[in-house]
Amino acid sequence: MKQFVFKRTLSGIPTLFGMTLIGFLIIGLTPGDPIEMELRRLGVSFTAEQVEALRVEYGLDKPLIQRYFIWLLDLFRLDLGTSIASGRPVLELFKEHLPITATLSVLAFVSSLALSLVLGTITAVSQRTSVSTSLYVLTMFLVSVPSFWLALFLLAVFALGLGWFKLLQFGNAQDLILPVITLTLGNAAVMSRLVRERIIAVMSEDYIRLAITKGLSRRAILGRHVLKSILPPLITNWAISFGSLLGGSVIIENIFNLPGLGQLALQAIAERDFAILQAYLLFMGLVFFLANFAADLTNHWLMPQLKEDDHGVR
């Protein structure tokens, strides 16, 4: 186990560095000189010498590689820079907006995980009932519905129609109910299709036939044999789903007007506030990286004999 953790950490380091490099390069390659752009924005008149002096002051005259390492050092010190639009440190803005996004994604993740296991098992194991058929059609429909439409539909029914929820305002925890439901439904449908697929794969195996012929009970077969062999690919998939929840929360936060990281990023895109955008990309990348890491570790812990397969499935 220790050896595996060590190896996996070691192989993760180049990826992490690559991620910071991409995060840095996107800024480094943006068209236009940042100093000139900022001066123009402030409406100050300037000469070429002044720009040059400022470039030296901000260290922009150094070669790209050197600037990358300076920036990387700052990153390790959690110095994420300052937002141009609001003049506040990016870290402070992040601390303000993180709780909403974290609550939203974690709640949606847990509930869609539970829902997808139930949906997937029912649609895979029993096929002669109208319940499982209609559930199957429902998941097919839900994976085709854009999350923003689902959100607006739920708002139309429950906020405009029934008046159970307030429209487009965030005050207390109750206002998170609809956003979580929206994220859960879409995500659970996608996840349940994989659960179904995996269960069907296992149920076609000979050893399940043997277990059935042997007279093992349903519960024993599902709990002992099926669950054990579907878990590893599912855990890998759960990490990926968590990533898509992090991305998907942008849309949901936007519709429900929740002050989360997604809204912060959208605002940053509109204001061309690159420091925030860069931090957003790196932070989400890091969370996703850790989720994948945790999935790999869990898989190894569950089944040490499993060969590691470079987490290549997406």
Add this chain to the structure above:
Amino acid sequence: MAYVDSAKSIPLSRATQLLRGRTTFLLGGLFLCFFITLALGGETFAPNPPNQIDLLHRLSAPSLTYPLGTDHLGRCILSRLMAGTALSLGTALTTAGLILAIALPVGLLSALCKGWVDAVLMRIADIFLAFPMLVFALAIIGYLGASLTSAVFGVALAWWPSLARLVRTLTLEAASKEYVLASRQCGQKPLSIIRRHILPQILPPLLVVLSLEMAGLLLVLSSLSFLGLGAQPPAAEWGAMLNEARPFFAERPSVVLAPGIVIIFAVLSFNLVGEGIRFQLDKRKPYRW
């Protein structure tokens, strides 16, 4: 094994049978044909000019002149939906093409050169895969500025690595065939081997996968347009129409919901076709209670 066999031979319920396999495929195909027809001749079928503004009939209910009602500028929603088909599907198709244009060379190079080229290229793919897809697309759009072009680039850049991996796997398999080895020993040039022997093997499965990805691409691109990061008004792109109508949601929800239903059907048709193909290829016989 008599017990097992008798269990297998129990017929599927009629409803399930109808929903699976050929019917699914045909239904999806029918929807797709409908959308393709609309895309090719959307504006000629439209009852009204899609950009004709009629301020006297803002947000009106469905009528004979405006079968689905009008939006906040009095434009005919049905006509705009029909006219927008070409743009919405075309964008997804362009993105798919762009993804293929990146993934194909990368996957081929990686599989055929092996060694350090393979290691480096797959490392790069790993790094791109390390970001959540939508987050990465957002970052790219952020730097390029919000427009349909940057949405296409953003999505393509976030999406290519998984396809490049697939190209690599398929190519490795294709290149290990004996006639490919033989033609190499006969002194065929690498490029002509790729063109004559490898592409014909890997393109069919690749195109199938890519057409299945269209459902996902449509969803992502319309989401981006909905956020105002893709197609910009007054373009009649479905997601952008939803975005434009949002301020009037409380006043008339149907203005917002109608374009969404078209998106759902377009995505559903790709998903149905995909499900049909998968069902046809699936030879497994799982035990079911």
